[in-house]
Amino acid sequence: MGVYHDSIGTKHAGGIAVYARELAIELSSRHEVYVYTQEGEIAPELADSDVEVVTTPRFDVPTLNGRLSYSVGWPLPFGQQPISKLAMIAWSAYNDVLDHIEEHVDVLIDYQLPDDLLLSNLVDVLTICGFLSDESGGIGTALHSRYTKTETNFAISPYLADHVTETLGYDVDEVVLPGLDVDQFHPETLPAFDREEETILFVGRLIEAKGIFDLLEAVATLEQNVHLRIVGAGPAEGAIRRRARALGIADDVILEGEVPHEELPAYYTAADVFCLPTHVDSFAMVNLEAMGCGAPVVTTDLDGIKTYLTPDENGVAVPPEDPDALAAALGDLLSDPVRRQELGRNARARAREFSWSEQAAKLERLCAAELGIEPPEREQVRTRGEPVTDYTRSTYGR
Template sequence: MRIGFFHESAGTKHAGGIAIYLQYMAAELSKSHDVYLYTQEGSPTALLRDSAVTIVPMPGISDRIATAITTLSPAGRQDINSLAMVGRGVGNDLIEHIETNTDVLITFIWLDDLLLSNLVDVPTVYGFHRIDIEGFGGRLRDTHSQTRTILANTERTAERITEVFDRTVDGVAYPGIDPDQFNPAVPPAFESDEPAVLFVGRVQEQKGVFDLVNAVGDVDTDCTVHVVGAGRTEALRETAWSAGIGDSVRIHGEIPHDELPGYYTAVDVFCLPSYVESFGMANLEAMACGTPVVSGRLAPIESYLTHGVHGHLVEPGDTEELAAVLERLLTSPEERLRLGANALERSKTYTWDNQATVLEAVCAQAVATDDEMEVENTEGAREVPQSTFR
C-alpha cells in the first residue's frame, strides 16, 4: 500500500504525543509500504531521517502571525496551522500529490480530517486520541467528514466514540515503545546525590506538575524534581519556591524525544499525576526503562498500569495522597525494584511493530471498502456521498 499521514508538526522536535505516535507508526509501516508524511517545513527528527518515510514539506505559518490570530479569535494554534497548511497546500498541488501518490490518507486532528476528507478522492482514516470528544469541533467533524474508517488509540477511547457518535471503531492501535531505544541499560542523562523524581510533559495545571511540586514540598525525604517540557515554567518555579523546594527543582525545558531514555534511567521515580490523558505515553516509556511510575487514576492509564503491581495510581489533585505515595517509594528501594521489574515486563506488550500491524489492517480495510463502494456506484447500487465542499 501507499500510505499518507498528514499532521502539522509531526516532523519537528516540538511534536507532542499524537505527533510522536504518528512518527513511529509511519517509520514502522515504511519498512513494508510506501509512506508519505505531509507536515510543515522544518528539520525532520532523527527517527524520520533514518526511516524510509518520504517527507513532503508543506508551507506553514509563522509563529508571530499564528499568535496574532489566536489572540484575536477563538481558534487554537493547531487549528490555525492546519488551516494554513491545507489552504496553502491546495494552491501548491497538495490534493494532486495525495491522489497521485497514496492509496489511503490518515489524519489525527479533527480539522485536518474535516477538510481533507472532503477534498481528496482517496479513502481517509481518522485517528481519535482523546476521550473528551464531545466538543464543537468533534461534532462538526462527525457531521460533515467523508471519512468512513475510524481508528482509536485505546479501548476506552473506542467506547467513548461509540457512546458519543454511535460509530463503530474499525481498529484500536495503542501507542507503543521501541525497546531498543527505551530500556534500563540506557546511560543516565545526569547523576544525582539524592533520590530523584521525573516529570515529562507539557508544563500546565492539567498535567498535575504543579501538584507534584506542592506534594514534594510535603515529603520529608530530601529529593530533587526534574521537569522536562515547555509551558508555564516560570509559574512552576514560583510554585517551587512557595513550596520551599526552589533549590530542588530542575527545569530542563523541551528536549528531543530520542534523548528522553537517559532521563528515565537517571531517576528513581517517574510521576505524571495528570487530570486528563488520552493514554499517557510518558508512563509507558518510563516503564520500559524499568522506572516505577506514579500517575493519575484515569481509565486510559488503568488499561496498562495496575495499581500496586506496575506502579501507583493517585486521584488527580489529591496532593496529600501523592506526597504519601512518593514518600513511600523514595524510602523503599525494594518496592521501587519490584514495581520497576513488573513495569518493564508489562511494557513489552506495547511495541510499535505490534501496533503498526493493527493500523496496517485498518488502512487495508479502508482501501477495500472504498473499492467496494466504487463497484456499487458503477453498478448503480447506490451513490457515493459527495463532498459538501466540491
C-alpha cells in the same frame, strides 16, 4: 499510504506526533509511505527510515491571527492550533501538496478533527481518522460529525474507543495501541545526570492538566530531601517557577526544557521515581516509556493508563488532583528501595509486551479492509521489541 500531521516530523514533537511517526516508520518497511507535515528539524529516526517527508512552511500563528482579526474587524474566536491547521491546508491546496496526495496515496491517515474535516472533503482519497486524545465535543466536533466524509476511525486505547463511541457518537473500527521500542527504552541506558538526593522525574507538556502543580505541592510536603527534574515545555513554565518559589522548593527543582525524544531514556534511568499525575489522558505514553527503562512509576488511576499499568503490581496509581495522596505515594516509594526495584522489574516486563510492529499490522489490516485488498502476509512484519498481547476487545477490529 499517506500520514498527515502538522508536527509528526519534527525532532521535538509531543507524544501524539511520536505515535503517528512511529507507525508511519513501521509501515514504511512494507509500503510506500508519505508523511505530510510542517517543516522543522526532522527527527533522526524519521530521516533514517524509508518514509518520504513532504513539508509545508511552519506558520507564524500569532501573526496570522492578528492579520485575520484585522481583516474581519474583530478578534477571532479560535485558538492557535486551528489557525495553524487551516493555514497548512490552505498552503497545501495552492502549492500542489493536495495534488501530490491524490497522485501518490491510496489511503490518507489523519489524527485531528480539523484536519480530517477539511481533508476528507478536499482530496479524492480514502481518509481514516485516528482518535488519540479526549475530545470534549462542542461546535468543532459537531461540525466535523456533520460534514466529514471519513467513515473509518480508530482509537489509541479501549478507554478512548468507548469515549468516542458513547460520548461523541462515532463508530470506532479498531484499537491501535501505542508501541514501544524496548531496545531504545532500556534500563541499561547511561543516565543523563547524577544527583545525591533521590530524584523524581516528570516528562510532559507544561500545562495544569498534566498535574504538574499537584506534583509541586506534593514535593513540598515530603519529609525526604528530593530533587525534582521537569522535562518539557509549555505555557505554564513561568507559573511553575513562581509556584516552586512560593512553596520554598525552587532550589530543589530544575526545569530542563524540551529534550529530543531519542534522549529521553537517559532521563528515565537517572530517576529514582517517574511521576506523571495527569488529570486527563487517553494513554500517557511517557509512563510506558519510563516503565520500559525500569523506572518505578507513580501516576493517576485513569482508565486509559490502566490499559498497561496495574496498580501496586507494575506501578502506583493515585486519584487525579489529589496532592495529599500523591505525596503519600511518593513518600512511601522513596523510602522503600526494595519496592522500587520490584516495581521497576515488573514495569519493564510489562512494557516488553508492546511493540510498534504489531500495532502497525492492525492499522495495515484496517486500511486493507477498507480498500478491499489483502494485507501482506504476517511473516513480512518486521519486529521492533517484543510481540504484543492483543488487548483490543472483540467488538473492535475485523
